Amino acid sequence: MLGLLKDHGYVITNEFAHADVIIVNTCGFILPAKQESIDTILSLAEYKITGKCKMLVVTGCLVQKYRQELLEEIPEIDGVLGTSDFREIGTLLDTKLKSSSLHDLDPDRFSYENRYLTTPRHTAYVKIAEGCDNRCTFCLIPELRGGYQSRPMESIILEARKLVSLGVKEINLIAQDTTSYGEDLYGERKLPELLERLAQEKIAWIRVLYCYPVRISPELLKVMGKYPNICRYLDMPIQHSDDHILKKMGRKEHREFLEQLIKRIRNTMPDIALRTTLMVGFPGETEEQYQSLLDFVSEQKFDWLGVFTYSQEEDTPAASLPEQIPEQIKEDRYHRLMSLQSQISLEEKQKWIGKTISVLIEGKSSDNPEYFIGRSQYQAPDVDGVVFIKGDLLQIGDLVQVIITGADVYDLIGEIKEK
CATH class of the missing domain: 3.40.50.12160 (Methylthiotransferase, N-terminal domain)
Structure with a gap:
C-alpha cells in the first residue's frame, strides 16, 4: 500500500x-x-x-x-x-470515498512491484503465499484471508533480487503456511525448489518461517542442510503435544510423529535452532494433558518457544466446544509453561559460550551505548533474543564474526573476533 x-x-x-x-x-x-x-x-x-x-x-x-x-x-x-x-x-x-465495498479474493493478489521497504535496510519479509487451507478449529484465518494461494516463483525471485540490490542481507519467507507453497499453483509443493533457487542468489541469509509440521519433508530438510546461506533455523508451530487435544484442534499431527520429526530435523542439521508456538487452555484441556505438554517441552528443549492462551473466537468450531477453560487457569498454565521454557532457554544459551558465530548488526543498544545489538542466523527478527557486542566501529547491516562470552535467558553477549 x-x-x-x-x-x-x-x-x-x-x-x-x-x-x-x-x-x-x-x-x-x-x-x-x-x-x-x-x-x-x-x-x-x-x-x-x-x-x-x-x-x-x-x-x-x-x-x-x-x-x-x-x-x-x-x-x-x-x-x-x-x-x-x-x-x-x-x-x-x-x-476521498466515504466507503469502499469489499471484493471477493481474486487470483491476482500479489502486485508487489511497488514494494516500499519499511523494515531496516538489511532485513526484509517476503510473502510467498496468501490465505490458508488448514482448518484448525480455533482459527479464523481461512475466513479472513481466503483459501491458500501461492505466489508465482518468478515473482518471488525478482522481488528478492530487488531487495538485495537495495542492500538487504536477510530475507524471511512468510505465509500462513510456507510448507504448502506451490501445491495450488504447480500441483505439488515447491518450497524446496524455491529455496534452492533463492540460494543461488546473492542473499546472505534466507530464513523460513511458519512451517506446518506435517509438511516438513525430507527433501525440504535436505535443501536446507545443503546451502550455507539458508539459515539453520526452523519455525514450526505445533500448538500442542497431546493427541486428543491435537485432534480437537483439527491438526494433522500426533505426539509420536512430532517426536520423530524433531529427531529427523536435528539429525539432518545438528546445529539447527527450532522455534515453536504452543496453545494452553484449549477447551477440555485437562491438567493431565497439560502436564503431558510440559513433559514434551522438557524432553524436546526448543531453542525458542512462544505460548498463547486459547482465545474463544466467534464463528470458529472450537468456540462452541463444551468445557471452556476459565481465564485464570489459562493464565496459570501460560506462566508455568513460560517459566519452564525460561529454564530450558538459559541452559541452552549457556552452551553457546566459547563459540564463534556470524552476527548481523542491527544498531546500538539503547540501554548501554557501549554495546551494539545484532542477531545470528539462529535468531529471527522481533521474536527471538539478540546478541550484545561491545564495539564502536560497527555499522548497521554489517555481518561480523563474534565470539560468545556470556548468555542469559534469551540473549547472548560477545566480542568481535579479531581478523
Missing part, C-alpha cells in the same frame, strides 16, 4: 500529527488483537481534531469481517479496504 501511495504522489510520514491521511492496518485473529486495533483507530481519530488528519482509513482483517459494524460504530472512519483490495488504496484516497 505504501508503494502504491508513493506512486500516486503521496509523501510517507511517521509523524501522525503531520499526516493528512492516517491508515490503520488491522488484525482480527484473536480478541486482544481486535481490541488493540479498535483502540488504535479511536486514538488516531483524535488527530482529526488535534492534527492535520483529513481522512482516516482502516484496512485489513478486522475490516474483512466487521466492515459494516466498524462504519456504524466509529463514524470517524472515512474509508475501508479488506484483505485483498489493498491495490485500491490510491484510488480511495484520491477520490
